[in-house]
Amino acid sequence: MAERILVLAEQLEGQLTDVTLELIGVARRLAAPRGSTVDALVLGEGVSALAATVPADRTLLMEHPALRLFNPEAAQRALEAVARETSPWLVLVPNTSLGMDVAAAVATRLGWPLVAYCQAIEERDGQLVATSQLFGGKILADCPVGTDHAVISVLAGAFSSEAAAPEPPARIERLAPPAELDGLRVRAVGLERPEAADVDITRAEKIVAVGRGIESKENLELAEELAEGLGAVVAASRPLVDAGWLPRSRQVGKSGLKVKPRLYLALGISGAPEHLEGMRDAELIIAVNTDPKAPIFDVAHYGVVADLFEVAEALQERLGG
Amino acid sequence: MTLAVILKQVPDVVEELAIDPSGTDLDRDSVSYVVNEFDEHALEEALLLREATGEDVVVVGVDTTGELDQALYTALAKGAQRAVKLVGDVEGSWLSTRALAGLLAPVIRELSPRLVLTGVQAPDDLDGQLAPTLGALLDWPHTGVVVGTELADGLVRVRKELWGGIMLDLELATPAVLGIQAARATPRYVPVGRVRQAMRESTIEEVEVETPVESAPKLSRLRAPEAAGRAEMLTGSPSDVVERILEILRARGLY
Numbered sequence: 378m379a380e381r382i383l384v385l386a387e388q389l390e391g392q393l394t395d396v397t398l399e400l401i402g403v404a405r406r407l408a409a410p411r412g413s414t415v416d417a418l419v420l421g422e423g424v425s426a427l428a429a430t431v432p433a434d435r436t437l438l439m440e441h442p443a444l445r446l447f448n449p450e451a452a453q454r455a456l457e458a459v460a461r462e463t464s465p466w467l468v469l470v471p472n473t474s475l476g477m478d479v480a481a482a483v484a485t486r487l488g489w490p491l492v493a494y495c496q497a498i499e500e501r502d503g504q505l506v507a508t509s510q511l512f513g514g515k516i517l518a519d520c521p522v523g524t525d526h527a528v529i530s531v532l533a534g535a536f537s538s539e540a541a542a543p544e545p546p547a548r549i550e551r552l553a554p555p556a557e558l559d560g561l562r563v564r565a566v567g568l569e570r571p572e573a574a575d576v577d578i579t580r581a582e583k584i585v586a587v588g589r590g591i592e593s594k595e596n597l598e599l600a601e602e603l604a605e606g607l608g609a610v611v612a613a614s615r616p617l618v619d620a621g622w623l624p625r626s627r628q629v630g631k632s633g634l635k636v637k638p639r640l641y642l643a644l645g646i647s648g649a650p651e652h653l654e655g656m657r658d659a660e661l662i663i664a665v666n667t668d669p670k671a672p673i674f675d676v677a678h679y680g681v682v683a684d685l686f687e688v689a690e691a692l693q694e695r696l697g698g
Numbered sequence: 699m700t701l702a703v704i705l706k707q708v709p710d711v712v713e714e715l716a717i718d719p720s721g722t723d724l725d726r727d728s729v730s731y732v733v734n735e736f737d738e739h740a741l742e743e744a745l746l747l748r749e750a751t752g753e754d755v756v757v758v759g760v761d762t763t764g765e766l767d768q769a770l771y772t773a774l775a776k777g778a779q780r781a782v783k784l785v786g787d788v789e790g791s792w793l794s795t796r797a798l799a800g801l802l803a804p805v806i807r808e809l810s811p812r813l814v815l816t817g818v819q820a821p822d823d824l825d826g827q828l829a830p831t832l833g834a835l836l837d838w839p840h841t842g843v844v845v846g847t848e849l850a851d852g853l854v855r856v857r858k859e860l861w862g863g864i865m866l867d868l869e870l871a872t873p874a875v876l877g878i879q880a881a882r883a884t885p886r887y888v889p890v891g892r893v894r895q896a897m898r899e900s901t902i903e904e905v906e907v908e909t910p911v912e913s914a915p916k917l918s919r920l921r922a923p924e925a926a927g928r929a930e931m932l933t934g935s936p937s938d939v940v941e942r943i944l945e946i947l948r949a950r951g952l953y
Contacts, residue, residue: 389860389864446866447860447866448868449830449839449840449841449868450839453830453834473860473861474842474843474858474859474860474861475860477818477819477826477827477830477842477843477877478830478840478841478842478843479830480826480830481795481825481826481827481830481831481834482830482831482833482834482840483834484825484826485796485799485826485830485831485834485835486834490825490916491825491826492824492825493823493824493825493826493827494824506918509824509917511821511822511824511920512709512711512715512724512821512822513711513821514923515711515715515922515923516715516717516724516920516921516922516923517920517921517922517923518824518915518917518919518920519917519918519919519920519921520824520915520916520917520918521916521917521918530826562839562870562871562874563839563841563868563869563870563871564868564869565866565867565868566855566867566868566869567866567867568860568864568865568866568867569864569865569866569867570863570864571862571863571864583952607947607952607953619880619884620884621884625863626863628863631861632843632859632860632861632879633861633862633863634862634863635862639950639952640947640950640952647712661946661950661952662929663943663946664929668712670714672923674928674929674931675923675928675929676929677929678929678930679929679930679931679932679942679943679946680928680929680930680931680932681931681932681933681939681943682931682933683936683939687936688936688939688940690936691936691937691939691940692940692943692944695937695940695941695944
């Protein structure tokens, strides 16, 4: 029955992403008691060296020019073809910008159930349960997962990558690309990396991070002053960057940067899952927010339920004085 | 040709969310609904494309709240040309993404748009995002996490955000389905007066749909996250709180 677990390995320009190892770690944990084996599917072009480093029981390597850069249509066709061929009871896909294009589409095409935004997979009363983060992280949904085909898209950072220790060495099997890869309607044109930033927030020891609660661009000045007083740099959650108040290089979170400073002072950040993904490993997190139920308080070490301006101004007074 | 924008109303996560006695849905009576934030960006991106190409914008939604009219009139007031509402026995229900996409697919096919734009994700899309699901059902090219679009002859150029500020540029043959992360501009504001005007002057087209047999996401229970890792709360006046914060920083050599 439960023979195979298939993991979609994620790579960009020949670099395996961290979440891939996290997925393989989970897959190994789920595979062991069921006697399943873990297959990892590596898609790309000229990535055979990378395939040899993937710590799965079997690495399935598919190379094609259309897979050189990420191409959502090519990846979807490839994963669908491999899933049909190997018939895994479980497919694990990262819930990333790349994985999100693939997971729902492949699950729909195959008619297999999908649990997205998964942060935990556990055995409960003999039943496998995948837990999904919904409603901005305020509510969790427990979803039973059967053994007759399911797809789970897993949040990056939800699992440890250590369980993916590379033993035994991967067996690599080269797969022929499906014919559909020759007639794609999507073309990947190129990648653009961000320009060097004035400040590298990933190297900052202390960060004053601001969110929607800051209300206006003018109020950023207060955050700048606080940061100066603390010897910190200013970072932000996504909405402020989208509004153009701060450059992309200051954005913390899933689509921004992952930071691990000694101090993360979060002002007016509610803590959407996408933000927490980028900062939960900070050594000391102090959060100020008006909503006592804000998810930021679940990862913070210290919390203050208050108007951020009152606290920030009082702090600024002390630092300035 | 048209640009179709799919709008969905979702529980406002800024408000307190209560779970109903069944344990498998929110208490819908106490929920306040807002248009999914990312769908607002999808509408804005479509309106920006209209400014460049003159395409008509049609907004489409399934009325699961009984309040969708407001969202559709607001979209018309912002500059959409048509609004289509799918109605049926779906009010008050939590539709899975696949059920939602199943209801929308034939209507979208009929509209025959050049592009479909919707939000990259929604707070309640437990079984995955709408754009890839709908793309798979229609068998149209699709991609998500889109932060910029440009229409050209027979294709759309999109900028897709990966992580760490890395952008991927793609070209998709049209028709295509896009999940918008952020429009190129902040979603426009429209005064209430203009919405009222739209309510007086425009009509929402209605399409009857049959309720799918299995329409709810499959889950055994909803629950609040465990409070185990919760922060130690600092209380008192702002100056008390600040003294405590400085103590904590001092103890760690951070101040």
